[in-house]
Amino acid sequence: MPSSKPRIDEDAGPEYRLDDQIGFLLRRGTQRHLGIFARxxxxxxxxxxxxxxxxxxMGPVSQNELGRRTAMDAATIKGxxxxxxxxxxxxxxxxxVDQRRIYVELSPLGSKLFEDSEAAALVISEQTLAPLSPEDRASFVKLLKIIT
Amino acid sequence: MPSSKPRIDEDAGPEYRLDDQIGFLLRRGTQRHLGIFARxxxxxxxxxxxxxxxxxxMGPVSQNELGRRTAMDAATIKGxxxxxxxxxxxxxxxxxVDQRRIYVELSPLGSKLFEDSEAAALVISEQTLAPLSPEDRASFVKLLKIIT
DNA sequence: GCAAAATCCTTTGCATACGAACAATATGGT
DNA sequence: ACCATATTGTTCGTATGCAAAGGATTTTGC
Known part of the structure; x- marks a missing residue:
């Protein structure tokens, strides 16, 4: 009679499965998005x-302010x-006026690069969400905004 | 008559707003999770x-295989x-047998550390999803698994 | 006005991440 | 057996990311 492993955990221990954890899934999702972006x-x-x-x-803005708007800390935005x-x-x-601040401004070259890439950027977002149905896409983005 | 900016885009240009893009939201979500984890x-x-x-x-496993199971490439898992x-x-x-492979195994110390942290890890996942209702949590995780 | 606190930026150190190139070893097809 | 191919792990270079510490400047509280 093979009853070696009981289905009910003896110690009532929590069952941690990496593949179900939100942090792991967020990392994998980011990785997939990164691949699509790079292509x-x-x-x-x-x-x-x-x-x-x-x-x-936004137009010209100070370096740290730009960091805040793009979710990068001071050290990261500097690089x-x-x-x-x-x-x-x-x-x-x-x-x-404020000698501490460094104003950052898009150059014409940078402006052009953005305008030329804008459509591609939207495709990237679409492709990342492509496995979901249109309704699921909206609801997923909504939920993701909440836990941010 | 102040009709300077038409509501309908003249060039029918796509409107890219960073704060609505899935990649940006994934990054912010990961950041929030990272903070909770570190605490x-x-x-x-x-x-x-x-x-x-x-x-x-899994028990002992080769280094690259472990990398695959944890979504890290060979260079990352090595570090x-x-x-x-x-x-x-x-x-x-x-x-x-296979002289290329390096088997990695959890030490007793590592085993103990995992067992001691397992409950905390589950709390981390809960707190990360805390802003969502229980139904939304399940659906969010489900959708996130799909786009992974 | 002035000292304390806050803000801006920089630097350093550590830890992911990934691409690319590489040496060593295994495996497959013929 | 042999050779092309694949796999394993390493190294290098580049780019986030964050904590902590520090210098310069501005703002605030009194």
Whole structure:
């Protein structure tokens, strides 16, 4: 009589399965999205594109403020801006009034790059959600916004 | 007559808003989860915990295989295992048959650490989903599994 | 006005992540 | 047996990400 493993846990221990955990699933989802992004916009990372998109939306803004709007801390946004500036996609200048601030502005080249990539960026979002039905897509995005 | 900005886009251009894009939301969700994780299990990163949890589930397994099961590429899992081995949470040994393979095994210390953190890990998942109603949690996890 | 607190940016250190290139080893087809 | 191919693990380079500490500047509280 093979009753080696009881179905009910003897210690009433919690059953942790990695593949069911929200953190693991978020990481995998991000990975899949990253792959789709890289195929459609190979010359920018999602973070770099986020910074450019936000600059396009907002116009010139201080570096840390841009970081806040794109969910990057001060150390991270600095690196991103440094790399974008090196490619001449953005320009920076010190604020005359508040000498601490560095204003970041999209260059014409950066503006053009955004406009040329905008359609691709929307395709990326669509493809990422493609496995879901249209109703599920909306509800998924809604729920994801809530837990953010 | 102030009709400067038409509600309907003249160029029928797509309107990209960063805050609505799935990639940006995934990144923000991951960030929030990471913060919750660090508060509950400060001495392990989510990735390190994932490796340990999978080893606990599966028993000894080769390094690359473990990487596949935890969604890490070969370069990433190597660094994770190196750091876990340095803390003596795992042990490694070469496979006698296949000389390429390195078997990774949870040490007693690593096993104990997992068992001691398992409850906290479940709390982390709960707290991450806390803003959602119980029904929404289940549906969110289900949808997230699909787009993975 | 002035000291304390807050804000802005920088730097360092650590830990993911991934692509690409590589050496060593196994496996497959013929 | 042999050779093309695949797999395993390593290394390097680049890019997030965050914590913590620090310097410079501005704002606030009194």
């Amino acid at each position: 459609h916009i190979p010359d920018l990372t999602p973070t770099q594109f986020a910074a450019i998109a936000k600059l396009f939306e 991103v801006i440094d790399r974008l500036r090196r490619r001449e996609l953005v320009t920076t200048r010190r604020d005359r | 509950h299990i400060p001495d392990l990163t989510p990735t390190q915990f994932a490796a340990i949890a999978k080893l606990f589930e 994770v295992i190196d750091r876990l081995r340095r803390r003596e949470l795992v042990t490694t040994r070469r496979d006698r």
